[in-house]
Amino acid sequence: MGEIKAFLVGVSNYSALKQPDLPFCRNDIELMRTTLINDLSVKSSDIIMLGENLVVEHSDVENKFEHYKSTIRNDDTFIFYFSGHGGNLQDKSHILAFSDGTLFTQKIINYISGIKAKSKLIIIDSCFSGNYEMAMGRTIQKNEWIEAFVNSGCAVIASSSKNQISRLYREEGVSVFTYYFCQAIKSCANAADGEVALDKIYELVFRFMDGWNKTHPSQIQQPIFRSNIVGTIRFLTKQRKEYEKNTFFSDHDDYTICSVEPVHYADIKRYSAKVILKRKVTHEELADINWKIIDEINYANIYKNEQEEILLSGKKLNVVFCYFGYDTDDVVNCIFAYRTIWAEQNQCWKFWGADSKKVIQIKGVKICIEEYYHSIKMFQSMNVGDEEYIISREKEIVREIIKCVQHVKTEYNEYCNSEIGETELVVRLKPYLERIEELFLEESNLEIPPTEIRDWVNACTELVAAAHDFTCYYNEKYINQRSIENRKDCMNMTMIRYNKDLEKLLKEGGKLDKLKD
Incomplete structure (x- = not known):
């Protein structure tokens, strides 16, 4: 900068x-x-x-x-x-x-x-x-x-x-x-x-x-x-102080802890761990591994910001979520064979209930068995698209999305400037919102990207999704579902998210360029 x-x-x-x-x-x-x-x-x-x-x-x-x-x-x-x-x-x-x-x-x-x-x-x-x-x-x-x-x-x-x-x-x-x-x-x-x-x-x-x-x-x-x-x-601003978030990686004979993310809530200390299993395990063995992970990360100092660190540093864990796959692709693609939840006794367990039909509790750990893990893995492997084509098509869609959103922003600014009324705004936005709808569907129907470009494609998807949210406010179909003030607030919040997603895509693109080199 x-x-x-x-x-x-x-x-x-x-x-x-x-x-x-x-x-x-x-x-x-x-x-x-x-x-x-x-x-x-x-x-x-x-x-x-x-x-x-x-x-x-x-x-x-x-x-x-x-x-x-x-x-x-x-x-x-x-x-x-x-x-x-x-x-x-x-x-x-x-x-x-x-x-x-x-x-x-x-x-x-x-x-x-x-x-x-x-x-x-x-x-x-x-x-x-x-x-x-x-x-x-x-x-x-x-x-x-x-x-x-x-x-x-x-x-x-x-x-x-x-x-x-x-x-x-x-x-x-x-x-x-x-x-x-x-x-x-x-x-x-x-x-x-x-x-x-x-x-x-x-x-x-x-x-x-x-x-x-x-x-x-x-x-x-x-x-x-x-x-x-x-x-x-x-x-x-002068208040800027870059908080350096700690990372966590730990390799063992039977498993590897790939990452630990802070998901703290108020004074409840919670971690989310993504783990690769190196062999097939029984449910009892999985519970034992889960306890080893809890013991290992109990006093890990991982926080989103300085405020969380001040509040929670030195405090024991209250809740741990673990996600278990069998290879790096599982972790990157968020396809997991098991999800486990542990919460200390004074936590209300009903808040940490799992939505899977197959849930068992062993040694104080809730184990959620993902029934369709192998089916999803097979579907993913059979539907991975060509890397070069996906990159080319994503770029085409994003370029056109940006053009449409620029027109949306221009017309919306004129509305905020009181230069045009809301009825006129809806008419002016119609062709751009319709095109955004089409591009959103086209992007949604692209094949699954290879793991190497997954993060970049996800950033493209997030940007397109943020642009698609513009279609929900000043659209003939939805105009009567919100108040004037609510429409403006939603539009402004979506604009902020869209701008942040643009910057995220820019950063991911930098990583992609290095990867392609």
Whole structure:
């Protein structure tokens, strides 16, 4: 991940243009600068700020930016922020006003969109600033894969619609939108586990501004967000502390413990172990092996995060789930001959009951016998597809899924921007959602992948499934099954999951490339 570079402009003095001065714009850029440094870990040396002396001429911006642009690298994130006068011309184009003249907003957006930073974020706090357009961005070609696109592109968030004035928050001495934008960053940074996603920031900005609009009905501002980013922009926070989770592997004459995963719940310490049996065993022998595993992992320090470690370190196990197969393929494909459950006596056993019809209890261990283990193994072996074909087909499906979702996100943003209504949104989304449905079924019907590419294919499947969830909200079939608020909440949560699945697929693709080498 590259650096965050920020270019902040606040124009306060408009005497040369005979327009009202905006002294609070200097406060805006100082608040933005402080927020970027304190909450998004941006280095002060990576921030250019114009407007501390109130006057900002457009030639200053052009010259400073041309020099600053040379420091921006391909993997950096670039933030451009403007606070000052803005207006609409008779030809309906929008301009940003500087102390000595104006520049076209759309030209600024187009220019910044073309710089070499991987991701660009433009923030405009001016009157009528929602009067801009956002191009869809470059589409993925047949010979390309997602590493060139994930979390790359340009996003613009404006303080008001094309017909609205942007207001001053008199009690705070800064612009209303800038105040709530910085509050959203702070809130997300405080709640984040080391990073903040742009989609969470602008979602919270919209909620804050909605609250403002309800309490200030004569000063309504509708933020406008548009983006062509495939995924989102992620910012590291100062709170980031990478937790190093311990791993566990243990080899024995009769069995191998391949992995132990923490599945703790509150103060109940639980582990899930995947085990390969090296020979056929009786049920009594399996119970004995299970007890050996319990003894071995009883004080294993394996946790998801620091909070779990503080709460459970040194505590005895309460519950252990074991999954037994006979080879590595069983573990990778999650095909198990036995599942066992052990819980200490003070645990309520009914919560750990098994759903298999064949369940026996030996030596305090519940053993669930998977009746169809051999049938499933045979089915898998007979239906493994060609690796090269599956990789090629998955890539084709994922490329088209991404294209469809980009259109879905674009139209949904216009709905959130109050530019279109819900009925119009449903009509606009229909062709893209129908195509996502088709692609979901095509991906589901692909043959079983070979073990070597299973994790990558699973990541593709998860992404396609997340995209398919978009079809459940603004679809003619389901539109009456949820409230307006619930539809929005579900859509936003699915968007977050889809972006995370994109990043997971990118990581798995890196492993696949190494494998193919």
